[in-house]
Amino acid sequence: MKKINALLLTLFVILISRHSFSQFGSRPDIVKVNIYKSFDKIHAGSQLKLAVESDIDRAYHINSNRPNEDFLIPTQIKINDNRFKIIKTAYPEAHDLKLGFSEKPVSVFQGKVLFGLLVQIPDSLKTGEYVIPVELTYQACNDQSCLPPVTLKNNVTVSIVDNQTQIHETNADIFTKLKLDYQSDVETGTNNDSVSSVLESSGIILSLLIVFFGGLALNLTPCVYPLIPITVGYFGGQSEGKTNRLIFLGVLYVIGMALTYSVIGVVTALSGAVFGTLLQNVFVLIGIGLVLVILSLSMFGVYEFKLPDKWVTKAGGAKSGAFGAFFMGLTMGIVAAPCIGPFILGLVTYVASKGDPFYGFLMFFVMAIGLGVPYLFLAIFSGKIKKLPRAGDWMEAVKHIFGFLLLGMAIYFIAPVLPRSFNSYLLPGFMVFAALWLLFVDKLANNVKGFKIFKIALSVIIIAISVYAVFPSSHKEPDWVKFSDNTYSTALQQNQKIIIDFYADWCIPCKELDALTFSDDRVINESKNYVMIKVDMTKTASEETETMRKRFNIVGMPTVIFINTNGTEVERLTGFVNAEEFLEIMNKVK
Numbered sequence: 001m002k003k004i005n006a007l008l009l010t011l012f013v014i015l016i017s018r019h020s021f022s023q024f025g026s027r028p029d030i031v032k033v034n035i036y037k038s039f040d041k042i043h044a045g046s047q048l049k050l051a052v053e054s055d056i057d058r059a060y061h062i063n064s065n066r067p068n069e070d071f072l073i074p075t076q077i078k079i080n081d082n083r084f085k086i087i088k089t090a091y092p093e094a095h096d097l098k099l100g101f102s103e104k105p106v107s108v109f110q111g112k113v114l115f116g117l118l119v120q121i122p123d124s125l126k127t128g129e130y131v132i133p134v135e136l137t138y139q140a141c142n143d144q145s146c147l148p149p150v151t152l153k154n155n156v157t158v159s160i161v162d163n164q165t166q167i168h169e170t171n172a173d174i175f176t177k178l179k180l181d182y183q184s185d186v187e188t189g190t191n192n193d194s195v196s197s198v199l200e201s202s203g204i205i206l207s208l209l210i211v212f213f214g215g216l217a218l219n220l221t222p223c224v225y226p227l228i229p230i231t232v233g234y235f236g237g238q239s240e241g242k243t244n245r246l247i248f249l250g251v252l253y254v255i256g257m258a259l260t261y262s263v264i265g266v267v268t269a270l271s272g273a274v275f276g277t278l279l280q281n282v283f284v285l286i287g288i289g290l291v292l293v294i295l296s297l298s299m300f301g302v303y304e305f306k307l308p309d310k311w312v313t314k315a316g317g318a319k320s321g322a323f324g325a326f327f328m329g330l331t332m333g334i335v336a337a338p339c340i341g342p343f344i345l346g347l348v349t350y351v352a353s354k355g356d357p358f359y360g361f362l363m364f365f366v367m368a369i370g371l372g373v374p375y376l377f378l379a380i381f382s383g384k385i386k387k388l389p390r391a392g393d394w395m396e397a398v399k400h401i402f403g404f405l406l407l408g409m410a411i412y413f414i415a416p417v418l419p420r421s422f423n424s425y426l427l428p429g430f431m432v433f434a435a436l437w438l439l440f441v442d443k444l445a446n447n448v449k450g451f452k453i454f455k456i457a458l459s460v461i462i463i464a465i466s467v468y469a470v471f472p473s474s475h476k477e478p479d480w481v482k483f484s485d486n487t488y489s490t491a492l493q494q495n496q497k498i499i500i501d502f503y504a505d506w507c508i509p510c511k512e513l514d515a516l517t518f519s520d521d522r523v524i525n526e527s528k529n530y531v532m533i534k535v536d537m538t539k540t541a542s543e544e545t546e547t548m549r550k551r552f553n554i555v556g557m558p559t560v561i562f563i564n565t566n567g568t569e570v571e572r573l574t575g576f577v578n579a580e581e582f583l584e585i586m587n588k589v590k
Helices: 002-022 193-200 204-220 225-236 241-269 282-299 307-313 322-336 341-355 359-382 393-417 420-440 447-470 485-493 508-517 522-527 543-552 579-588
Strands: 031-036 047-056 061-063 076-079 085-090 094-098 108-111 111-122 130-138 149-160 497-503 530-536 559-563 567-573
Touching: 031 130, 047 061, 047 130, 047 149, 076 085, 076 111, 111 130, 204 341, 204 359, 225 241, 225 282, 225 322, 225 359, 225 393, 241 322, 241 359, 282 322, 282 393, 322 447, 341 359, 359 543, 393 420, 393 447, 420 447, 485 497, 485 530, 497 508, 497 543, 508 579, 522 530, 567 579
Parallel strands: 497 530
Antiparallel strands: 031 047, 047 111, 061 108, 076 130, 085 111, 094 108, 130 149, 497 559, 559 567
């Protein structure tokens, strides 16, 4: 029956197309086109962006590149010259229209829309003028009829110049509207869109498995480090050591974390915001700190965190901590959110291209469950710490240790809100205070020889770490300069290699890059061949930061962009890499 319906619909479109042709002709003037280039001149072997601005007659629409019906002809844009390879195509946002000849809404383009092409200029081209023939094929329809397909042909002239000639970016205001990034490793296809390609070619079940294991792999990134002590501190002090109860609380914790992570991910993908921006919000940081302080108070016996007895009865006996575990999971989802890497970047791009919030939420939720699974086992292990032989005062003493741990994490999150000259000493100072308190004030379980030795050893280690943290050290780094239009454009005009580091104060991998990668002598030495530019993205809500985000298509921090002497982006890092890997990329850029 479906095949018959499709056949009838096809015949209907052919008939109305013929009727339209006899009445109106081909009407190529329905769509008017202008084409823009991203550079005034270009070097052989580099990449060029083309923007095709199409103005569609108000009385018509054209089918999108995926019009939802097999019998409708999709809009396509291509280059009719085999020398110029299209690396990536960007289609405009489509709209669904309910039309008389189709049972389901048809995906269409209307009004003024923008198509984009990222084109590889061959290495073999000699200097001179070249014509790139661009073709836009479309079928225009209104609610009553469809016109025959039309192919608009337009030529773009590009000037190939030698590597000594300066090139300049043009039409920047137009290209900021297109999701069209310069790509590296074009021949092998190793770019961030590989995630999108894999998911696009997979079924829903396989896609969910892929994102689950991708989330599991995110635990290897440094931005989830704070979750480890928080998880140990909470579950080590709250639980009673029963396995079924630990699993119950751990599952609630992971679900809460996944829920927040998913909402942030979907909003980021659909709105174009920076991933993990909540951690630059003062109120969010203070809120996380307060939650951890409140949780720590239960470790010191100020209160017992549990549900009302009536709720416990209705819930079938689920005891204290259920709400606390879920609520803390919601909060910790914000902490986990800044994890940014090629996988997350690809998933954000994929969800944004789909434009379906529910589908995006499902993908991010399953990925976040993968991220949270290790913390379920960590919660069980942490809770088992209390289930040791010879119960007594030492159990309360262990809770006090976990209480200080949670207070320390609260200070960790609130510290960025405070002046830098003060916050660098706050956490080490608190650690010394906690260690001295455990040594000389908290006398609980001092009669247990093994526990007393453990407490003394722990306190000494904490004091040593604190002293080391505040001890002045000679931190080495490249000669960074703050981003400015003048600095950037001058470097491009002088054909200098450029590295741009987009960082944020709340970004843990950014700090790791500074401490372990950028401080390496080999990286510092090689950086002298680059213009090293820093961009502070901490205040992501500011107008200046938003402008930079759109200009360079920044999804999250850290992002490090490598630009060659042709002014072309050749590599983009979206996570921590060690000095050896970073140096290898630096040496490849020409």
